[in-house]
Amino acid sequence: MDIDASEIVIQDFSTNLNEKYSGNEFNYHTTEGEAQNFLARGILWLLQGLHNIFGIDVHPGFAKLIEMIIYIILISATIYFLIKLLIGKDAVSFFRKKNTLVAPIHSTEEHIDTIDLNELIKNALQEKNYRLAIRYMYLKALQELSIKNLITYHFEKTNTDYKREIDDVSIRQNFNRISYLYDYIWYGEFELNEQGYTNAKESFDQLSIKIKNIG
Missing domain, CATH: 1.20.120 (Four Helix Bundle (Hemerythrin (Met), subunit A))
Known part of the structure; x- marks a missing residue:
């Protein structure tokens, strides 16, 4: 049996690994890529910018809350314009309480x-x-x-x-x-x-x- 007699070289690893590998590409706790939609990635980019510029750290739960609020606004706006398109009038009046004072006239029954x-x-x-x-x-x-x-x-x-x-x-x-x-x-x-x-x-x-x- 042959014995490996090659010289063993001992590598010295740097002691500042945290600083060297601290970029977003080495953050394995953040889900990115196809798993996130455009809105989520946009919010993440904005919060990361706040962190880089002002040093502000935002809790992930707050980012999720912002995403939900934006979704609610977008859905409400979509419903508004759909109603406006379908009924052909000011959509606000569709949600507004109708005037309860109605003419007490039964045109179908009396002349x-x-x-x-x-x-x-x-x-x-x-x-x-x-x-x-x-x-x-x-x-x-x-x-x-x-x-x-x-x-x-x-x-x-x-x-x-x-x-x-x-x-x-x-x-x-x-x-x-x-x-x-x-x-x-x-x-x-x-x-x-x-x-x-x-x-x-x-x-x-x-x-x-x-x-x-x-x-």
């Missing part, structure tokens, strides 16, 4: 000619609910048109249906104007103040005068 809309308008104004007052004023316009036989009222008809029934050009144009105001204020949930109500009321008053002047 509009039997409703005291002047009293309803008065009550709405006393409560400073100008948006509801506009709703009643629009119903009053339909009531006046129906009484004069300028339209045939039915709860399933649309503004366009009524407009087609009005032969008088001036009244039809004025009705088109108040229909626009009503849709914008009521269905658009436009928050109306007293001055805005006064401005809108002028168009309703003009139509009312024209209807009364019809023989």
